[in-house]
Amino acid sequence: MLSLLITLPILGILCISLVPEYKANLIKQIAFLCSFFTFILSIFLWIFFDNSSSKFQFIEYFDWMSIFNIYFFLGIDGISLFFVILSTFLVSICILNSWSSVKKHLKKYYICFLLMDSFLIIVFSVLDVVVFYIFFESILIPMFLVIGVWGSRTRKLKAAYQFFLYTLIGSLFMLLAIFYMFFETGTTDFQILNTVVFSEEKELFLWLAFFLSFSVKVPMVPFHIWLPEAHVEAPTSGSVILAGILLKMGTYGLLRFSLSLFPYASIYFTPFVYVLSAVAVIYTSLTTLRQIDLKKIIAYSSVAHMAFVTIGIFTFNLYGIEGSLLIMLSHGFISSALFLCIGVLYDRHHTRLIKYYSGLTQVMPLYSFFFLFFSMANLGFPGTSSFSGELLTLIGSYQSNTIVTFLASTGMILGAGYSLWLCNRVLFGPLTINYIIQYTDITRREFAILTPLLLCTIWMGVYPEIFLDPMHLSISNLLQKI
Template identity: 45%
Template sequence: MTVFNQHLLSFAIWLPMLAGVIVLMFGSDQAANRTRWVALVGSIVSFLVTIPLYTRFQLDVGTFQFQELATWIPAFNIHYHLGVDGFSVPLILLTSFTTVLVVVAAWEVITKSIAQYMAAFLIMSGLMIGVFSALDGILYYVFWEAMLIPMFLVIGIWGGPNRVYATVKFFLYTLLGSLLMLVAFIYLYHQTGSFALTDYYDLPIAMNAQIWIFIAFFMAFAVKIPMWPVHTWLPDAHVEAPTGGSIVLAAIALKLGGYSFLRFAMPIAPDAAHYFSNVMITLSLIAVVYIAFVALVQKDMKKLIAYSSISHMGFVTLGFFMFSQLGLEGAVVQMISHGFISSAMFLCVGVLYDRMHSRQIADYGGVVNTMPMFAAFAVLFAMANSGLPGTSGFVGEFMVILAAVKFNFWVAFLAATTLIFGAAYTLWMTKRVFYGEVANAHVAELKDINAREFSMLAVLAILVIGFGVYPEPITALLQATSAEFLTHMQTSKLPIISNVPAVGI
């Protein structure tokens, strides 16, 4: 038990991967049910293992907790260094929870190579938790890149008709950004002689170098979040991915980018972050406003949700780069909330797609008449997606908008338009799909959700409403960490010899 207590993070990372390997070894299409149950047990155990990270988290500590440190590659001073703070704990829990959801969502839907499908998601879950908890540059990079491999396979094997194009685009886009990040790590390594993140936090860096470092990290993270104008891989990947792939992409993979801004780009190059803050805010607002318009005209439900994700992630980067505690916490809350809501939305599309094999809005209409229970859930999640007060979607957006009001009125004004546009594209889609007359014979034959689908949607609905009414469990985690973060961000890292004051402070 002490081994477990001292290595909580290692268990959180390696247990799902072990479960994935077990599923691969003992699962097959012939023994489909056994495969599913093994995967389900594996994912549930992996989820339970992450719960102590929350219950034992010390709320008043702003630095890294549950740290584990072991030598890995001494030749380059690379360590197996793990640790979490208030930013990463909720994201880790979100990851392990989403994995359970994905396994359940695939239950009867995936019939081809079930073991490989389940194993890919379990292994991916471990790798993503690794990204959220690595405190060593190379360890982080290995998790970050390795995660591409299972996602590449998931989209490519179980995806839609245009899956090959989408998955190759996804892989190469992400790889391009990541490799520049690797160059930044090599630079930092030759400056400090180590890959330890904490060394990078303390390293004074000249403005010129900071700008380059920030750009290199930006290339990696902006692609992942994704920010306008490097977002184009996301709609393709989302549309072609199977339901589980879309859920993981939207709920977690995008957050890897957001989290990494907080963990790497901003604290390592704080002066450059301030220098670029206006650019970042502008790009965020473009994402919020322009992408919302793009979402409005989509004919494919999944594509619409994909654009909605980009728009919502614009809020996240907006919250980061205003450098206020409210904005920062709002952004993290928005990441968590978007994890639930986008999962739920993609699940809803999945439920419809499994029955009709179409994602086109035009093929639907009046679904509420044949699937009343499902429609109730779907409308709830649509409301949450458009930021209705009382749902978790409102909390993050509201916090960011409040922070923006203090920052600059026009920024706040543009950000607040999302409450209108978001409602417009989500509710218009809801109206066309669910309300009105029964559109065609296929819709008339639809059967309402079964117990499995009901339980998934019900759990998500409880979470969405629960955190909407009482977001304290998340925000409590963030306070000490975000205060610590902002203190760090306000300390210039320029070398002392320089007389140039830090920009924007």
């Protein structure tokens, strides 16, 4: 089933490449149907997933470079299951969102998104460290093109190169660590490496190499500089993929590889991670308060949420790690929805500066409802998905370190501050007719895009147990090794 999930977007790319460029509607229909069927098929992974097993499921094994003892080995557990589903879901949303906004190089645009769909499924399901690295880095290429070619402003090339170079250079250290592990053990199979015990000194250096790569992707302070710039210059769908799923590759890598392969080093460096995360929560929340660009507000808030995730991961208890996974999934829904809401305004008025918007509840009531809902969800309002994840993370961190819990809680208060202030400036107050004369509420297509995200946010907030059940045994199995 996993190989079929990976192959479907590739088949879509082949079909699109055969269609003439002038048949725009046919290209869009092929891209959307292919991504949508990939998403539907990924749901069956959840339906047939065995919650009573902590082992990897849907195992597939392909001989790739056997001369180097490297195999294309696929499988998912409770940790990776929902990231595969989230990837296929958000790619479908992005393709539908781009229906009328993308005018140039249409074939190449949809090929980039289908390529990312296939690569993301591989990243979250592959069980060979070398293959993981290859596709972990391969995603940079289509994302670089999306920002650099279809970006919205003149600084898009600078943002694209900054994104590419930051993440590529950081990942080179992980590649060196993988080579060392291969020459030390003779294999890159994750399950075999999981049984290998390295010396304490080697673990420390290997962990640092992996951590540098993943921390740039998260991104953690001080490696976060590329993110706001990339978000501002990327098209709306590019921001959705970037915030909704690409940032999760870093935290997923920390959870899957750093904790599993280097348990001693993970515990040793926990104070270091706590300091970086606590600083990031407070610093980026304060930075968010002074932003005047709508996209930068959501971009900096994403850094704060990801810092919350790293705190949860390094609590080394069930509550903290489960909470961090819920925040990752929740952030995929909420940040994506907020970027889509900002995209609605930008598509109509071609500006993201807050000063041009005020009193939107008077002229765009349906839009205002969605924007207010997702802003409340972003601050962790009870009954939404963020609340469930943040509550579990705080419970877990309190058991591990009360000072970090207090600092993280101040970040939640600041988050409420910038979310409420944002809503107050954009949705309420007098209507600014000096700049924009004509307003139109969201279309049926935009309503169809935002509604599933709203329902998922409520579903996870009201009944998180259905998401937690598949995770329990996989996380317990990970904690036993630590």
